[in-house]
Amino acid sequence: MKKIVLLSSAAISVLTAAAYKLPEQSVNSMALSAAYVAHTTQADTAYFNPANMAFMGEKQYLDGAVTLINLPSIEYYNIAKTKEENIIIPSLHYVSAPMGDFRWGVSMVVPGGLSKRWDEQPGKLFAQEFTLENVELNPVFSYKINDQFAIGGGLRVVYSSGVVKSDGRDGTPYPIARDMKGDTFEFGYNLALTYRPTEDINVGVTYRSNIDLEEEGKANLYLGSIGTQYDASVTVPLPAALNIAVSKTWDKTFTLEFGYERTFWSTYKQLDFQYSQPVTNPILKQAFDNPIPKHWKDTNTYKIGATMVMDKITVMMGFAIDETPIPDETLSFELPDSDAKVFSMGFRYQQTENLSWGAAFLYDAKEARSIAKGVSDNPVINANGASFSGGGAYLTTLGLSYEF
Amino acid sequence: MKIKFAYLFIAVSAFVLMGCGGADSLDQPDKEEVTGGEVVVDFDAQTMRNVLVSKEAIPADYNKPVYGYKAYKIPYETTDEEGNRIEVSGLMVVPTGVPEAMKQIGFSLVSDSHGTIFANAEAPTVIAETTNSPDGAPVILTALSGFVTLQADYIGFGDSLGHYHPYLLKSSSAATTVDFINAARAFAANNGIPLNGQLFVTGYSEGGHVAMAALQTLENEGEPVAFAAPMAGPYMLDRMGQGVLASNALPVPSFIADVAYAFAVRYGVNVDTLVKEPYASALPGLFDGSKARPEIDAQLTHVTTDLFTADAINRLTSLDNTYWFTQTLQLNSTAYWGPQTPTRLVQCMGDDVIPFAMSTGTASVMRDNFGAADIGVIPVEVAITGDVNTSIRLGHADCATPAYGVVSKIFADVRKATIGY
Incomplete structure (x- = not known):
């Protein structure tokens, strides 16, 4: 039962980064729209730029946050819409005291995920539920080369589980259904570099490796009411991401950070379900066994964040422009993603010398997306075109930071 | 105290990840139990x-x-x-x-x-x-x-x-x-x-x-x-056989070849008395259930006199009542x-x-x-x-x-x- 609670809390959907990647993992990162790589200040430094741990104070740092995510429905024309989702996601970060020029830290975060649930046709035929849940444990280290340079890196341990359900048995001429659950542990790495040419300028570069999430489990395939169970697997990538950021601080009170993120979604070329034995039913084979082309594109995200420190209160604002990796040809109901603009704000209050708390709010404004008839690999969208509207996300984060 | 916090964090993280192990099991599809089928x-x-x-x-x-x-x-x-x-x-x-x-x-x-x-x-x-x-x-x-x-x-x-x-x-x-x-x-x-x-x-x-x-x-x-x-x-199988073998060409040779094969097996007659080689020897493999009609037709000839022996053609087309094939076709007619x-x-x-x-x-x-x-x-x-x-x-x-x-x-x-x- 505990496992179910934890995994449910990890479920997220189309969030601030296009597709199913979630960069914000703390109060500060949420308030700054993830423009939080060059100039990081809390224990979440372990996650956003571990090289920066080298320049933190002599204490240990702990940071925890809880994010409530509200995902409004996405509408397909006026025919069908996804369920509205409300999800809670935790994050936890720790940075140790320095050990000479070395330092270590660890983060537990939810780096990405997806949950789309359509109760109505035609969405239900393709994505009655399409959920990907990820939890990452990310132990990291930093090494201070000198007062200007530091490097860092770490190991990514990702637990991922997925649910794929589709059902065309009510209201479509395709009486087929699939019910699949799978999970996996996978590993990756991350690297970081910080250069501080002056005391008030930080340049940060981070890289997170691609992790192929090979979800292994069981799949029931149905035609009408007749079902067969298979051992099954499917691989989706948690893509590599390169962040380059620069920050400038004025009078130790106002900091502006510009960030660029390149997310390497092009590794996602197809969604190919594998089964333990051949799917001999020709209808099920065509629907559920043949690889589904994806051909996603690498994306660019541009971010800007501003931080103002005022006595006991720190105020933060952020803005980002985010591209979708999904081309018109392969957009489908499991993830009707679109380009987005991200607006965020938040604050942190220094309650005591060691304890601060804060809150942040982020609004992810997705653009409506239309697809003309005849261009999609999805048969329904190809025949009817598509107009997806609504969607986006509202994220509210509350967090505590403690240093000792 | 400081060490304890670090341990606590690691313990919590390990607990979370360990708790993650194993996707929820997926029940077998419901299967209606029936008696005798x-x-x-x-x-x-x-x-x-x-x-x-x-x-x-x-x-x-x-x-x-x-x-x-x-x-x-x-x-x-x-x-x-x-x-x-x-x-x-x-x-x-x-x-x-x-x-x-x-x-x-x-x-x-x-x-x-x-x-x-x-x-x-x-x-x-x-x-x-x-x-x-x-x-x-x-x-x-x-x-x-x-x-x-x-x-x-x-x-x-x-x-x-x-x-x-x-x-x-x-x-x-x-x-x-x-x-x-x-x-x-x-x-x-x-x-x-x-x-x-x-x-x-x-x-x-x-x-x-x-x-x-x-x-x-x-x-x-x-x-x-x-x-x-x-x-x-x-x-009327006898009339049908007579008509088919009286024609020069067989649009679908598999039909009549299968009749010849099944009747020969049933009545213990060598099929090569009806069907010419090399086709006669191929019939058991053609009619073993592994091949569909187009594949079988492609391995037979459409020329009646190339597929059937002259004896079979002559005696069936004349409805020779002393001929075993004519007799059994009549016997199996409905x-x-x-x-x-x-x-x-x-x-x-x-x-x-x-x-x-x-x-x-x-x-x-x-x-x-x-x-x-x-x-x-x-x-x-x-x-x-x-x-x-x-x-x-x-x-x-x-x-x-x-x-x-x-x-x-x-x-x-x-x-x-x-x-x-």
């Missing part, structure tokens, strides 16, 4: 309607009932030509989502015998098991007309794959069909499927011949049949008796495989020579147009679907008049 297709009524509309089998505004389609594979025993008991299989298709009153009265049975197949993959239970989808005549008879449809796989297919198929051999064709009717009735009784005792008999092409053979057995056993409507069957069941021979006038005259000739022989009680011929083109002068002509393959539509309506009318729905 298994469910192989189950489409509810709405799904059937959606599928039929999408395939343009019915219009979107179709205002008659469409029933669900639930098919069971039923294993049973029958007797082959040599008198051996063997295990065979058949498909029973039951309408679902029917009105309660219909259930109370019970379903009428239609014994439908399928046309010629060569590949095991084409057998009714194999199709159903492979695709889990409705297929063929039961769509018309069950989903659109509310009958329970029975289709035996025939010996040589389904569960009896490996046995030679006794193609057009009367005794085992009848036994396979009649035994399946009995097995299906027992299955229905064991599984709460309500039957009203009414039985109709039909079948297309080879199935027309099989249906007629089964009708004769049923009558001999005193089993009442409400109505019979064999379709496009080669009832035209030479007089059904007492109301019977209509349904066929397209444009049939390009079995001449339409086969039906009219059979009806005449049955009525005039053997005292058939109520027999007639229904030209499908006339039935579907209502025009006795129609110029439409449908070939053997194209005729099957409309022919089943005609038969389905006849049976439904009889059911309405006798059963009440």
Whole structure:
């Protein structure tokens, strides 16, 4: 039962980064729209730029946050819409005291995920539920080369589980259904570099490796009411991401950070379900066994964040422009993603010398997306075109930071 | 204190990740338990309607009932030509989502015998098991007309794959069909499927011949049949063989080659007395259930005199009554008796495989020579147009679907008049 609670809390959907990647993992990162790589200040430094741990104070740092995510429905024309989702996601970060020029830290975060649930046709035929849940444990280290340079890196341990359900048995001429659950542990790495040419300028570069999430489990395939169970697997990538950021601080009170993120979604070329034995039913084979082309594109995200420190209160604002990796040809109901603009704000209050708390709010404004008839690999969208509207996300984060 | 915080963090993280291990198990698909068979297709009524509309089998505004389609594979025993008991299989298709009153009265049975197949993959239970989808005549008879449809796989297919198929051999064709009717009735009784005792008999092409053979057995056993409507069957095998071998070319050589092979095996005659080499030696491999008709035809010749021996051609075309092949073709014909069941021979006038005259000739022989009680011929083109002068002509393959539509309506009318729905 505990496992179910934890995994449910990890479920997220189309969030601030296009597709199913979630960069914000703390109060500060949420308030700054993830423009939080060059100039990081809390224990979440372990996650956003571990090289920066080298320049933190002599204490240990702990940071925890809880994010409530509200995902409004996405509408397909006026025919069908996804369920509205409300999800809670935790994050936890720790940075140790320095050990000479070395330092270590660890983060537990939810780096990405997806949950789309359509109760109505035609969405239900393709994505009655399409959920990907990820939890990452990310132990990291930093090494201070000198007062200007530091490097860092770490190991990514990702637990991922997925649910794929589709059902065309009510209201479509395709009486087929699939019910699949799978999970996996996978590993990756991350690297970081910080250069501080002056005391008030930080340049940060981070890289997170691609992790192929090979979800292994069981799949029931149905035609009408007749079902067969298979051992099954499917691989989706948690893509590599390169962040380059620069920050400038004025009078130790106002900091502006510009960030660029390149997310390497092009590794996602197809969604190919594998089964333990051949799917001999020709209808099920065509629907559920043949690889589904994806051909996603690498994306660019541009971010800007501003931080103002005022006595006991720190105020933060952020803005980002985010591209979708999904081309018109392969957009489908499991993830009707679109380009987005991200607006965020938040604050942190220094309650005591060691304890601060804060809150942040982020609004992810997705653009409506239309697809003309005849261009999609999805048969329904190809025949009817598509107009997806609504969607986006509202994220509210509350967090505590403690240093000792 | 500081060390404890670090340990606490790691412990919490490890707990979370350990707790993640293993996806929630996925239950096996629900499988309906039945006695003496298994469910192989189950489409509810709405799904059937959606599928039929999408395939343009019915219009979107179709205002008659469409029933669900639930098919069971039923294993049973029958007797082959040599008198051996063997295990065979058949498909029973039951309408679902029917009105309660219909259930109370019970379903009428239609014994439908399928046309010629060569590949095991084409057998009714194999199709159903492979695709889990409705297929063929039961769509018309069950989903659109509310009958329970029975289709035996025939010996040589389904569960009896490996046995030679006794193609057009009367005794085992009848036994396979009649035994399946009995097995299906027992299955229905064991599984709460309500039957009203009414039985109709039909079948297309080879199935027309099989249906007629089964009708004769049923009558001999005193089993009442409400109505019979064999379709496009080669009832007079001797005449059929004579006509085929008299032609210079064989459009579909697999048909007559399979007749020669099955009869030679059945009557212990070397097949090379009928079929020339190298074809004679190839026949066991061609008719083992692994190949479909196009593949078989490609390995045979279409030239009659290249495929059949001169002796076979000469003696059969002259209907030499001393010739074993002529004798056994006559013996296995299903035209030479007089059904007492109301019977209509349904066929397209444009049939390009079995001449339409086969039906009219059979009806005449049955009525005039053997005292058939109520027999007639229904030209499908006339039935579907209502025009006795129609110029439409449908070939053997194209005729099957409309022919089943005609038969389905006849049976439904009889059911309405006798059963009440």
